[in-house]
Amino acid sequence: MVNKASYHILRVGMAITFIWIGILILKSPESWGGYLQPWAFSILPIPIEQAMISTAVLDIIIGIMFLIDWKTWLAGLLATLHISTVLTVSGITDITVRDIGLLAGCIVIMTESLPIYIKNKFKKNV
Amino acid sequence: MTSQALIFTLSALGISETVYLIKKRMLSQGPICIVGEDCTKVLTSKWSKIFIVPNDVLGLLFYIVCSSITAFLVIGIEPVWFFDITIKMLIILGSLLSVFLTYLQFKVIKAWCFWCLMSACTIWLMSVIILISKLY
Numbered sequence: 572m573v574n575k576a577s578y579h580i581l582r583v584g585m586a587i588t589f590i591w592i593g594i595l596i597l598k599s600p601e602s603w604g605g606y607l608q609p610w611a612f613s614i615l616p617i618p619i620e621q622a623m624i625s626t627a628v629l630d631i632i633i634g635i636m637f638l639i640d641w642k643t644w645l646a647g648l649l650a651t652l653h654i655s656t657v658l659t660v661s662g663i664t665d666i667t668v669r670d671i672g673l674l675a676g677c678i679v680i681m682t683e684s685l686p687i688y689i690k691n692k693f694k695k696n697v
Numbered sequence: 698m699t700s701q702a703l704i705f706t707l708s709a710l711g712i713s714e715t716v717y718l719i720k721k722r723m724l725s726q727g728p729i730c731i732v733g734e735d736c737t738k739v740l741t742s743k744w745s746k747i748f749i750v751p752n753d754v755l756g757l758l759f760y761i762v763c764s765s766i767t768a769f770l771v772i773g774i775e776p777v778w779f780f781d782i783t784i785k786m787l788i789i790l791g792s793l794l795s796v797f798l799t800y801l802q803f804k805v806i807k808a809w810c811f812w813c814l815m816s817a818c819t820i821w822l823m824s825v826i827i828l829i830s831k832l833y
Contacts, residue, residue: 579713587709591702594768638709639716 578683582637585676589634589650596627606667611660629653637680644689647681698771700830704784704823705767711760711819718753718812728812735808744801752798756816759791763823785827792824 596603600623607619615622633653636646654674661667718740721728730736739745745752766784770777795817802809 583710583713586713587706590709590764590768591705594705594771598772638713640713640720 578680581676582640582643582680582684585650585673585680586634586637588673589630589637591634593627593630593634596623596630600624600627606661608660608662626653643684644681644686647677647684650677651681700826701767701771703826704788705764705771707819707823707826708760708764708767711816712757712764714812714816714819715753715757715760719751719757722751722753730811732811733809736810736812738808739802739806739810739813742806744798744806752813759787759820763787763791788820788823788827791820795820 600620603626604619604623607615612619617625629649630653633646633650636642637650651674654670654677658667658670658674661670718728722740727737728740740753747755763784766780766787769780770784774780798813799817802813
């Protein structure tokens with residue numbers, strides 16, 4: 572298992588990344604929408620600007636949850652699903668390839684902060 | 698933008714640190730003292746509060762306001778000039794208060810608290826960033 576100090580360094584680092592990305596998206600949502608693949612545009616039920624603002628709000632909420640260490644496992648789960656979606660809709664490019672690292676970090680945070688009752692459920696099934 | 702990113706990062710570090718201290722205080726537990734053994738002595742001294750407000754709560758409020766104002770400046774929420782002056786004033790005041798609190802640890806309490814020193818260094822670094830961004 573991950574060393575406790577390393578876990579907290581990862582958690583705070585991830586928190587800063589998520590909140591800062593959220594702020595940057597809020598600054599210019601249209602330009603961030605440009606990272607979406609054309610096929611993803613066509614299935615969006617809402618305008619791209621609204622979709623990007625929602626993404627920014629989600630990023631900031633996840634970041635705050637990581638930062639204050641509140642329901643961290645839930646934030647980790649949301650972050651994992653969110654980054655997986657980002658990877659799917661933006662494709663693998665020179666820029667988005669770093670999301671793979673972020674995804675790995677989110678998975679580590681989620682698994683390390685899982686409450687004992689959830690961990691026990693997994694153990695029973697093994 | 699670079700200075701704002703750095704100030705935001707330091708504010709976020711301050712938030713996580715003060716939240717940790719508040720949680721430990723509410724659970725009546727001493728924080729892990731990475732360097733030295735005097736954290737509890739400093740954190741339970743009569744200087745750990747300003748009037749009735751614990752210093753960790755004041756610190757948390759300071760960092761939340763700093764990070765929020767930095768976010769407003771990045772997004773470009775008006776009035777930018779007001780937020781710009783406010784953050785500079787806040788950081789200068791915070792730095793001065795940190796000098797006083799560090800002096801208290803050194804001369805009055807005669808004990809060092811790792812978390813308090815880390816918070817002081819965070820605020821001083823924020824003021825250095827403000828100064829450097831002014832020069833260039």
